[in-house]
Amino acid sequence: MSYQLPDASEKAQYVEQKFTEIAPKYDLFNDIITAGMHRYWKRFMVRQTGISKDAVCLDLCCGTGDIVYRLGETAPQGRMVALDFSQGMLEIVRQRNVSGSNRLLLLRSDANQLPFATGVFDAVTIGYGLRNVSHLVDCLKEIERVLVPGGALVSLDVGKVRIPWLFEISQFYFFHIVPRLGKLLYPGQDMFDYLPHSSIDYPDQERLKRMMLSVGFKQVDIFDFFLGASTVHVAYKH
Numbered sequence: 001m002s003y004q005l006p007d008a009s010e011k012a013q014y015v016e017q018k019f020t021e022i023a024p025k026y027d028l029f030n031d032i033i034t035a036g037m038h039r040y041w042k043r044f045m046v047r048q049t050g051i052s053k054d055a056v057c058l059d060l061c062c063g064t065g066d067i068v069y070r071l072g073e074t075a076p077q078g079r080m081v082a083l084d085f086s087q088g089m090l091e092i093v094r095q096r097n098v099s100g101s102n103r104l105l106l107l108r109s110d111a112n113q114l115p116f117a118t119g120v121f122d123a124v125t126i127g128y129g130l131r132n133v134s135h136l137v138d139c140l141k142e143i144e145r146v147l148v149p150g151g152a153l154v155s156l157d158v159g160k161v162r163i164p165w166l167f168e169i170s171q172f173y174f175f176h177i178v179p180r181l182g183k184l185l186y187p188g189q190d191m192f193d194y195l196p197h198s199s200i201d202y203p204d205q206e207r208l209k210r211m212m213l214s215v216g217f218k219q220v221d222i223f224d225f226f227l228g229a230s231t232v233h234v235a236y237k238h
């Protein structure tokens, strides 16, 4: 385990560059390491937004657009913004926009400073994104700011398995198997070591809930999958 995480000052540039490098095979990687389950979790998180057909939604750290397309299906008369700072990821979303939908705006920007007015989105989704932002609390504050009153933030990310011996097994999988699977797709790519290491300082389910409450969300519900290895937080704005 000789991998070293980038310094906080270099994190954003590192993460942006590395996600651009793996963008073409990112979905395949996700399918492999979750045995396709990420698709189910993403459908689940979109259901949790509770959005109406004409909702206005923001998908942060959108990657290849998996979540924003599901939002678009759920809100067929709605408007969506897909935001990511990786040009490579946004290019894939653009290519997937086969219908040329003008309901979808692609935006290259940083999730820590959202270029939107206060109280404009009915829902904000973020899949495997909070773990990657440089300033987690600032990002949560920004999300809370751009939501309409009563709007929902839904975050999907890795969680901490709550049963000790199963936690050890999940850590072995995440730290030893996942990087090897990733390097079958991109030999020598250290992004696949970054992914497990980025979870070390990431808060567990309860701590993340407390952080969400501390920035002003009024209620936070947690849904665990695989005993907490994967987790969804649903946070409602006052």
Ligand SMILES: C[S@@+](CC[C@H](N)C(=O)[O-])C[C@H]1O[C@@H](n2cnc3c(N)ncnc32)[C@H](O)[C@@H]1O
Binding pocket: 012, 015, 016, 019, 020, 030, 060, 061, 062, 063, 064, 065, 066, 067, 083, 084, 085, 086, 089, 109, 110, 111, 112, 126, 127, 128, 129, 132, 133, 134
């Ligand atoms: C693990 S991928 C998740 C992609 C997608 N949401 C999914 O669930 O499959 C994380 C994405 O977040 C983006 N990202 C990380 N930090 C970011 C930030 N501070 N601002 C904008 N995008 C960021 C990366 O470029 C990458 O596309």
